[in-house]
Amino acid sequence: MAVFEAPILSTTDKPSLYRELLLQARSLMAGERDRIANAANFCSLIYHAVPQLNWCGFYFYDGSELVVGPFQGKPACVRIALGKGVCGTAAATKQTQLVPNVHDFPGHIACDSASESEIVVPMFDGHGHLIGVWDVDSPVLNRFDEEDRRGMEALVEAWIEHNDPTRFEAAA
Ligand code: SME
Numbered sequence: 001m002a003v004f005e006a007p008i009l010s011t012t013d014k015p016s017l018y019r020e021l022l023l024q025a026r027s028l029m030a031g032e033r034d035r036i037a038n039a040a041n042f043c044s045l046i047y048h049a050v051p052q053l054n055w056c057g058f059y060f061y062d063g064s065e066l067v068v069g070p071f072q073g074k075p076a077c078v079r080i081a082l083g084k085g086v087c088g089t090a091a092a093t094k095q096t097q098l099v100p101n102v103h104d105f106p107g108h109i110a111c112d113s114a115s116e117s118e119i120v121v122p123m124f125d126g127h128g129h130l131i132g133v134w135d136v137d138s139p140v141l142n143r144f145d146e147e148d149r150r151g152m153e154a155l156v157e158a159w160i161e162h163n164d165p166t167r168f169e170a171a172a
Pocket of ligand 1: 079085108115
């Protein structure tokens with residue numbers, strides 16, 4: 001089995017860096033349909049390759065609320081109601097949330113006091129049903145911009161494509 005070498009990405013020239021990361025993510029998940037396995041490796045890849053992160057991970061929708069899944073970083077709150085915090089807002093509005101300063105976001109849930117900014121991408125199956133959210137936190141204010149949004153959304157799409165869609169329907 002090949003040892004996977006994660007690239008180290010700088011914050012400059014984000015489009016080409018995210019393109020490279022997308023190739024790495026696709027190759028890491030190739031041939032595997034288990035969503036937990038793919039989620040775990042996906043988190044590790046991004047956490048170690050993207051600079052200035054203190055937490056990244058999945059919250060999966062269990063049909064009633066968001067429940068923490070594979071992640072990298074400090075232990076996190078386990079359950080988040082739809083509409084609560086940044087994650088619950090992304091899930092309820094179906095819109096990626098780019099938060100330059102978490103202290104200005106009403107209802108932000110502080111799992112790691114180091115977090116200063118974050119981006120949360122909601123995830124849907126082929127029928128538009130909520131799967132969960134992808135949450136990325138930084139200890140740096142204003143860390144994420146539109147290029148990070150495009151890059152993270154493309155990565156999340158790749159993660160969804162590499163998983164067995166029936167697993168999501170069963171969970172919803
Ligand atoms: N930031 C989230 C809570 C989850 S932790 O950051 C891991 C929020 O306010 O939704």
